[in-house]
Amino acid sequence: MKTRRLRMPDPQRRELKRILREGGLGAAFQPIVDLSTGRPAGIEALCRPVSTGLFTCAGDLFQAAERLRMLWPLELEARRSAIATLGRWSHDARLFMNCSPQVVSDLRFVCALDLAISACEGLHRDRLVIEITERADHRITPALRRRVCELKALGFGIAIDDVGAGMSGLNRIMELRPHWLKLDMALVRRIDADPYRRKLVRAIATFASDCQIKLVAEGIESEAELETIREVGVDYAQGFHLARPLDCIADVPAVISCAPGITRCAA
């Protein structure tokens, strides 16, 4: 007689299913500031799982979803809820959404985005920027390349996240030709005290400007870092020194003071 081995249900799978069923995906919103005006050029939606002990941060959650092949439904839900909040933001900043390369490559991706957009009156594709994030998968597949071309042709913005960290390297920029580059915070940390770092970021800023790519410095934590990135030619910035991620998109200020010499307290 054949014996069937019973598989124990994975507790993380059970929890992911519950999150999808009952909603347990919170979000926080952090502005990407245009340093020439102080206005948010965009707002990044950051996924924040409502903690139940199994997942304490978004990284854990998405790692488990990847392992359990549940990345698609989870990212779909994260994007849908982020897009829905845009109705509560009365200004015209773009919404930046983190998407993994596997999900962007999926044939259903564009349709799923359009469906979420159609539920939001007056929202157009050019208000959305897809931040291609880097988790484990570093290959640029033909499917990813095709989908990115398609998204650009349809009017969506494309950003490459965490440039300078891990796998978000030069070949990714070359292959995908994004509208936005987001410099990883490791590259800008204490840039004011490090001439080597300044030279590297200045070179990237020159490249970005020559290619009409908008450059964002992530993770700005001090006035000195802010002044230095501005000095070397970075036009957009994000970080605790400018604004912490906020639970409610409507609380993101319409103008963020970022004039040189004005000191803000990092809350």
Ligand code: G
């Ligand atoms: O990978 P990505 O750039 O999307 O990650 C953004 C993460 O960085 C979020 O979790 C956000 O809360 C965090 N973050 C945003 N601004 C800062 C900052 O100034 N310093 C640090 N250490 N983390 C930040």
Ligand code: MN
């Ligand atoms: Mn990001």
